[in-house]
Amino acid sequence: MKLIKLITIITVCVAIGNAQQTPADKQSKSIAIIGATAHIGNGEIIKNSLVSFDKGVILNISKYTGNEDLSKMEVINAFEQHIYPGFIVPNSTLGLIEIDAVRATDDEEEVGTWNPHIRSLIAYNAESKVVESMRPNGVLMAQITPRGGRISGTSSVVQLDAWNWEDAVVKEDDGIHLNWPSTLSRGRRSMEEDRGLKSNPKYKSQTAEIETYFKQSKANSKSNEGSQNLPLNAMNGLFDNSKSLFIHVNDEKGIIDAVEFSKKQGITKTVIVGGYETYKLAAYLKENKVAVLLQRVHSMPSNDDHDYDLPFKMAKILVDEGVIVALETSGDMERMNSRNLPFYAGTTVAYGLSKEQALQLITLNTAKILGIDARYGSLEVGKSATLFVSKGDALDMRTNHLINAFIDGRKISLETHQTELWKRYSKKYSHQ
């Protein structure tokens, strides 16, 4: 009795305090979700489905007949509702900054130019209030990526319901992030130069520096005695294919230069990040087996002459050509806006893709690009039960309404700092 009282007090404290939601416990009982339309994530759907999972792993996914023996399972009725694989946001700084304007909360960018040894994972704040606000919209995983420099550092993939970063990690040190120099640069205001964009005079020397750095890295990776050079050692994974090379680049010429560079280095897993002009190079990227983490869909055309809907339809152009595309969200207010990832995908439907194709851009394709598709990204037997149930179409904000969400079978909280404030003040006014 006393204990129950205590628990109640604790629960109330948590509910009204500023602390984050408590991470869910391990799945203790098999769960079956019945009746929902299952969006597999690979382009297929199963209407009136049965999805069951135990110990965090999907046991079965099939048409629900009503004849199944679900007696030992917790059954969740989801008729007329939808099941999706958890959405994944790549190239994200979630948990690296809490409040943009407060420098003390900023752990996004290290000093220096060549920082492959800088690892995002250890700074990832699993208790961020921004992170927890992802979950009610279905965003359950992220690739945490440092920013800045020529090589920003090494990213890791995490799930978004964890006690700490060790608890959160799904794939440690999955890739190195290289910021390819722009072929255009701006004049410096301090030198009273025109701020307009012009051809970058340093492009050639900057790309040459990259080439040199990679040559050094490769030589270092073959060193027998074991090198003491931390940055160069961190590059090793690129040459034994354990890490992907994420090249952040937007312009057509730069993309070609970057892809050719990567090929020349013998790197097999190359991903273009941002890629504003990848839509012009779809066939080329497909031919070279280069995947794209495509820039935020809700963004502006970079040039007055461009189609107003160019950022909305880029994904369609690439997908039609057979390029593996996933959506990323970097840019202004990227962390808080990452919960809009499903709506970025929804927008690509208005501009040509099918809903299931759009879904792939934030689930299975992302998982493939991050190298976690063996366990995540789609609703398939044997994969992790990282999924959620939404009342309606989760790609449309009118109907994206989560009922239940699971990460590795753990039933996670969909409450946040924000829902608590909402409830608190709604209650205040209801008493008035």
Add this chain to the structure above:
Amino acid sequence: MLKKLLSISVFFIALSLSAQDYFPKNDGVKTKNTNFTAFINAEIFITPTNRVENGTLLIQEGRIIQVGINVKLPINTVVIDLEGKSIYPSFIDIYSDFGIVKPKRKSTSGRSTQYAASREGFYWNDHVRPEQNAIDEFKYNNKAAKSLLEAGFGVVNTHIQDGIVRGTGVLIALDSKGSDSQRILSGQSAQYISFSRSVLSQQSYPSSIMGSMALLRQLNHDADWYEKGNVTTKDRSIEAFNQHKNKVQIFEAGSRANALRADAVGDAFGVQYVILGGGDEYERINDIINTQAMFILPLNFPKAYNVEDSFLTNSLELEAMKEWNQRPGNPMALDLSGVSFAFTTKGLKSMKDFKINLLKAINYGLDKVTALEALTTEPAKILGNQKLGNLNVDSYANFLITSGDIFAAETTLYENWVNGSRTIITPLSKTDIRGDYRFTINKDTYKLKISGTLSKLKSEVTSDSLKLSSSLNYQNDWMHLMFSMKDTTSQQFIRLNAKILSTIESIKGKATLVDGSTPSVELRKVVDTTKTSKTTKKKESSPPIVVPVSYPNGAYGFSKLPQSETILFKNATVWTNELEGILEATDVLVKNGQISKIGKGLKSKKALIVDATGKHLTSGIVDEHSHIAAASINEGGQNSSAEVSIEDVIDADDVDIYRNLAGGVTSIQILHGSANPIGGRSAIIKLKWGAPAKELIYNQSPKFIKFALGENVKQSNWGGYIRFPQTRMGVEQLYIDYFTRAKAYDTKQKSGKPYRKDVEMEVLAQILNKERFISCHSYIQSEINMLMKVADKFNFNINTFTHILEGYKVADKMKAHGVGASTFSDWWAYKYEVNDAIPYNASILNAMGIVTAINSDDAEMSRRLNQEAAKAVKYGGTSEQDAWKMVTLNPAKLLHIDHRVGSIKVGKDADLVLWSEHPLSIYAKAEKTLIEGVTYFDIERDKKMRTAIQSERNYLIEMMLKEKNKGMKTQPIKKKDKQLLHCDSMNFNQL
């Protein structure tokens, strides 16, 4: 004979250098030359429209004595025969900084912003410098004078090109042999004004064009007040400003848009500025005509872009390409519209470009008479000086002697006379050796072609159709030609020297060969009249191809503005936003720009029928908080800027207007930024793409002003540490202070007693008088509450809290105050004060009965506000109809424009959007967007525009490639720096 004359006149010039007759002379006897000089047998342009042939020009002591056909020469006349030559009045540049050292930027001391003036006894703002007089800084610059004289200029009006009010200019005759006593024609010739800050001070105000405009207006009020003797203290700036009031006022606008802004400032005070334009006036010629201003036009036409690299070329915008193609036609366009103008060399990188660009303008169709007027009589007229720019009797003897038509490429400028003093550019005696020749050396026959201008000749030597490298030097009657041997591998040269006599049918000289032998050579002129006339004809008959102007003159502009139509939408799902709610399968008739009928089975014979089956028709989206379509957003130079107005800086050409239309937006409030507690006045506009700026503003627009609270006004996030207020505590006191003063001002104004007109106080008094509404940028509950209390204290209401992210915490208090809310759907965590922002805010406020809108503050979000509204359904469960009102009817109510827009109701403006789907759905696209019955966006027309943009780009790129191929100079690709503006965007760099 000619030579004799020449030497005599040189002697004469030496004599004319004598100083003023009251100066003592100790190095000889006093002399005075009263001889006449006559130029006879010349074609004389007495004025651009008064030309005589075989005329005589008689001058004495720097003035013109007689001109015309029957001029009687006094006995003591030196005669110069100019048979076959022409005489023009020399040119005048009235926008020059000749002889003025460019003011150097004052280096910043320390990090903190300077708010106070650096000077004492002057105006409170350092950028107002009417007490500057160019004459005090002027130092005659021989080198600059030489290049001006060579370009044909005789007189320049020079001034200090720095500051907002720049003081007076000084009119200088380019009399290089005289002294300043002769050169200075007028010591205080005009007052110069601009929008640009002085580099001599770091005082922060003004930091925007609208701030400069407000400053100029307030200066005029203050000058008036001062003049009437109401000020007991000394202000040397205002005194100078008043002193120069009756002089010509020349305004450096530098662009069409700024020309209109300058003219508006002048009009308010009955001042007609002469305006330095930007070369883009043709884009909105009617607006320019309406200014009734005279213009000064730079001749700095853009060079073609180097478009060889097609990757780089992708970043070049159509607008820039069109500028290159169209701008040389600007002078002609102004002339045809009856706008008078003078030319200036301002903005030219090299004086060599002056003639090239002048000829280009003429090739584009500018009348030669107008061109000459723009260089002579027009600038003289602006300066009000009848003795300049013409060769009438008693005018200054400022004239040019040319070989013929001054606006022909091959014409030689021989002499430039200023104040009767002569500068020889090309000796008159110089024989013109241009032509084709043939000569033989050791049995090899060569052809020589000499072309170019007399001062810069070009040579081309060929032998057996093999082109040899060559160079030609022709000076002091000697021609030196050097050319390579026919055996090009030898790298050896033949030199040829010849003395040129008066005839060139046969030129005799000597060659020097590699072996040292010096055979005689005779160059025989080849006469081929048919060929030469043909080539010149060909040159003249290639008028440039100019692409048509569109509105706006870049991508997605209309070649013809769309018109209001009668349109019948059939069978739509109509979101009325009225009691009827959503009507299925309903027709809406649009007529005369209004919603004419709503019902089923409507018919109209004249109407354009739009089948809207399966589609949704809504009223247009209204964005309460936008920063698109403005040239500046923040006047952050002071903690209050009520005197500035966004209406002054609307940018009707911003492509984001079109992109907003494509997102179903029809009306927006462009708010001032949030850099200061009291911001500037708003502009409430309709997105009439293609219309000029002033036509975008609502008729009888409700008056609004932006206020702001919190981190931005405290300067928390960009390191200002000295400006009051630095805390929320200070913000309250600042408001109380300003409103207390405004109240006192208002009382005084109403009492009928004389008062100093203060625009800032006037605007704040409008708030107290409930004539102007506040939209206040706000986040934290404490400050929201505070501002409502301040308003209560002064007996007015806050109209709107914009952003208002913690509104949900004080919704009951807001309801009691009667204030509306305009918020973000889901933004948060970007600064400390939005830590408790929640996406449920709009739903809570709406449920509390507060008029709630969802706004953008962002050019990207504004084009999909329908999606943002849908988030109120997701977060907090607002009904779909209520959510839709948050981006249509509710913001219209907040802006007091709901009698015209915001719902589909008979009699309201036909501002409508046809959506492909449920408008709150992520899958919805705007297919048509109408404002007052005009279809400003149409998804099908958009497709055609895309194709048209591509083909126009390709066409212009092709033209530029040809230009490059012809060997013309090109400029590297550049892309303009477009910043998407937000609340906290400062744009110092635009000034």
